Amino acid sequence: xxxxxxxxxxxxxxxxxxxxxxxxxxxxxxxxxxxxxxxxxxxxxxxxxxxxxxxxxxxxxxxxxxxxxxxxxxxxxxxxxxxxxxxxxxxxxxxxxxxxxxxxxxxxxxxxxxxxxxxxxxxxxxxxxxxxxxxxxxxxxxxxxxxxxxxxxxxxxxxxxxxxxxxxxxxxxxxxxxxxx
Amino acid sequence: xxxxxxxxxxxxxxxxxxxxxxxxxxxxxxxxxxxxxxxxxxxxxxxxxxxxxxxxxxxxxxxxxxxxxxxxxxxxxxxxxxxxxxxxxxxxxxxxxxxxxxxxxxxxxxxxxxxxxxxxxxxxxxxxxxxxxxxxxxxxxxxxxxxxxxxxxxxxxxxxxxxxxxxxxxxxxxxxxxxxxxxxxxxxxxxxxxxxxxxxxxxxxxxxxxxxxxxxxxxxxxxxxxxxxxxxxxxxxxxxxxxxxxxxxxxxxxxxxxxxxxxxxxxxxxxxxxxxxxxxxxxxxxxxxxxxxxxxxxxxxxxxxxxxxxxxxxxxxxxxxxxxxxxxxxxxxxxxxxxxxxxxxxxxxxxxxxxxxxxxxxxxxxxxxxxxxxxxxxxxxxxxxxxxxxxxxxxxxxxxxxxxxxxxx
Ligand code: SF4
Ligand code: SF4
Numbered sequence: 094x095x096x097x098x099x100x101x102x103x104x105x106x107x108x109x110x111x112x113x114x115x116x117x118x119x120x121x122x123x124x125x126x127x128x129x130x131x132x133x134x135x136x137x138x139x140x141x142x143x144x145x146x147x148x149x150x151x152x153x154x155x156x157x158x159x160x161x162x163x164x165x166x167x168x169x170x171x172x173x174x175x176x177x178x179x180x181x182x183x184x185x186x187x188x189x190x191x192x193x194x195x196x197x198x199x200x201x202x203x204x205x206x207x208x209x210x211x212x213x214x215x216x217x218x219x220x221x222x223x224x225x226x227x228x229x230x231x232x233x234x235x236x237x238x239x240x241x242x243x244x245x246x247x248x249x250x251x252x253x254x255x256x257x258x259x260x261x262x263x264x265x266x267x268x269x270x271x272x273x274x
Numbered sequence: 275x276x277x278x279x280x281x282x283x284x285x286x287x288x289x290x291x292x293x294x295x296x297x298x299x300x301x302x303x304x305x306x307x308x309x310x311x312x313x314x315x316x317x318x319x320x321x322x323x324x325x326x327x328x329x330x331x332x333x334x335x336x337x338x339x340x341x342x343x344x345x346x347x348x349x350x351x352x353x354x355x356x357x358x359x360x361x362x363x364x365x366x367x368x369x370x371x372x373x374x375x376x377x378x379x380x381x382x383x384x385x386x387x388x389x390x391x392x393x394x395x396x397x398x399x400x401x402x403x404x405x406x407x408x409x410x411x412x413x414x415x416x417x418x419x420x421x422x423x424x425x426x427x428x429x430x431x432x433x434x435x436x437x438x439x440x441x442x443x444x445x446x447x448x449x450x451x452x453x454x455x456x457x458x459x460x461x462x463x464x465x466x467x468x469x470x471x472x473x474x475x476x477x478x479x480x481x482x483x484x485x486x487x488x489x490x491x492x493x494x495x496x497x498x499x500x501x502x503x504x505x506x507x508x509x510x511x512x513x514x515x516x517x518x519x520x521x522x523x524x525x526x527x528x529x530x531x532x533x534x535x536x537x538x539x540x541x542x543x544x545x546x547x548x549x550x551x552x553x554x555x556x557x558x559x560x561x562x563x564x565x566x567x568x569x570x571x572x573x574x575x576x577x578x579x580x581x582x583x584x585x586x587x588x589x590x591x592x593x594x595x596x597x598x599x600x601x602x603x604x605x606x607x608x609x610x611x612x613x614x615x616x617x618x619x620x621x622x623x624x625x626x627x628x629x630x631x632x633x634x635x636x637x638x639x640x641x642x643x644x645x646x647x648x649x650x651x652x653x654x655x656x657x658x659x660x661x662x663x664x665x666x667x668x669x670x671x672x673x674x675x676x677x678x679x680x681x682x683x
Binding site for chain 2: 094096097098100101104105108114115125126127128129130150153154156157191192193194195198199201203207239241242
């Protein structure tokens with residue numbers, strides 16, 4: 094009996110001197126995988142146009158009814174996205190979202206992407222409704238505008254961003270510089 | 275309305291306060307949030323001294339209406355909620371449901387898809403049993419085993435995250451195959467895990483197998499004999515510990531299990547200790563199946579070649595109008611499943627989980643009824659606990675391995 098206990102203790106003692114498997118969490122973080130399903134983001138094309146075309150497929154695909162999309166027509170002079178439509182309003186209710194990834198799968202333009210960010214705790218319920226200001230990525234990505242899809246595409250560049258159409262003066266040049274910085 | 279009783283008038287009839295019953299029998303309500311009840315279970319115990327005379331489990335505290343919810347979602351969306359039923363083995367839930375729907379549709383995914391499914395569900399079994407081992411050991415007082423067992427599980431969850439993007443609720447299987455193929459380098463990671471895991475499990479066994487406390491608390495405790503277990507609908511490791519070699523993977527092979535070689539560990543005494551042994555041996559059998567699955571894994575498609583069921587690849591959407599139309603139709607409407615009903619049973623880590631799916635020919639399930647094995651195990655607890663000591667209640671509940679997401683659904 095004593096021998097059995099000594100054997101068990103010996104094992105724990107041996108493991109005690111091994112490299113620790115636990116990490117000091119808030120100070121040290123585990124890298125998340127490439128496919129991790131965390132907070133949503135709406136990506137931009139390499140020239141700064143938004144990839145989202147407001148097609149509402151993500152809203153339809155969501156089993157938790159967490160997404161609200163309201164599309165609007167692009168101003169041909171100063172489009173938000175290539176084509177006719179853009180998501181004038183885009184909201185994700187992070188309290189409803191179950192991070193299943195169906196919306197990402199549904200997005201035909203690959204605009205919607207679930208990022209690795211997973212620490213979403215906050216203090217008020219309202220703050221969990223993520224709107225365009227927090228969802229639209231302000232940086233450009235490597236995706237290029239598929240010109241075969243938009244034959245009339247003639248190098249539109251976004252002149253404004255933000256849901257209210259407020260001019261921010263962040264044209265594609267400014268964006269690219271921000272990317273480099 | 276309060277009444278002040280003055281000291282001179284104070285009278286108390288002690289007999290009025292006595293609890294009904296004979297002798298020193300007493301009714302004790304445990305839970306619904308007792309730290310050791312493994313979820314929100316309430317047990318009403320009738321005890322005499324330290325002996326349990328009668329135990330009545332009460333369930334329903336975690337009722338989430340998952341079955342009903344599934345009726346309002348399309349066939350694909352329902353996967354995400356059914357995932358969350360047995361939260362320690364979501365991939366078994368996934369597999370059962372998609373197999374049932376595939377039976378209705380009369381399709382079968384290609385070999386690579388099937389092999390990955392088996393590989394991941396077996397990893398899931400190891401993870402689930404590892405949790406069971408850790409928490410049971412904790413209930414009995416061994417904290418280090420909890421940490422070691424959780425580490426095994428952590429390694430598996432990392433693999434799930436790698437493949438599907440989520441650790442706990444992967445929602446990875448789809449009707450007709452998988453959400454997407456496993457990423458590059460996944461097989462090496464699984465191989466590394468499979469090399470590591472037997473060592474880890476062996477360490478745990480050296481701590482527990484001969485430990486006198488472990489043996490005293492488990493041996494001969496919570497006994498249920500084979501007949502009683504069968505009568506109560508007990509399945510899985512709990513039934514096999516009583517000596518009945520019933521395993522759905524062998525009895526009614528599904529998903530291609532008949533092509534794999536593995537044994538079914540069977541106990542003889544039906545006590546908590548045999549349940550422990552059966553589970554630990556099963557982890558090694560799952561390990562064996564995983565190795566075989568890795569050997570079979572060959573490049574190829576993972577999804578059925580049917581655009582009416584499986585989403586087209588994203589790159590195609592930019593070039594093919596056809597693909598775009600299919601994509602919109604599939605995401606917004608889904609697909610119709612021929613009317614009919616099927617029952618698909620499979621061996622989840624807890625036992626026979628059955629999916630009874632009824633379709634009325636539309637894009638949403640008409641009914642998804644789930645036979646959760648843990649539900650039956652909870653109601654076998656009174657039989658296991660009868661005559662046991664109060665202190666053993668915890669060990670008995672733990673050894674039956676109920677998961678309340680599944681019991682209450
Ligand atoms: S991850 Fe799932 S639940 Fe969350 S918004 Fe996307 S589809 Fe909805
Ligand atoms: S994110 Fe994608 S699916 Fe959602 S509205 Fe925009 S383009 Fe459509």
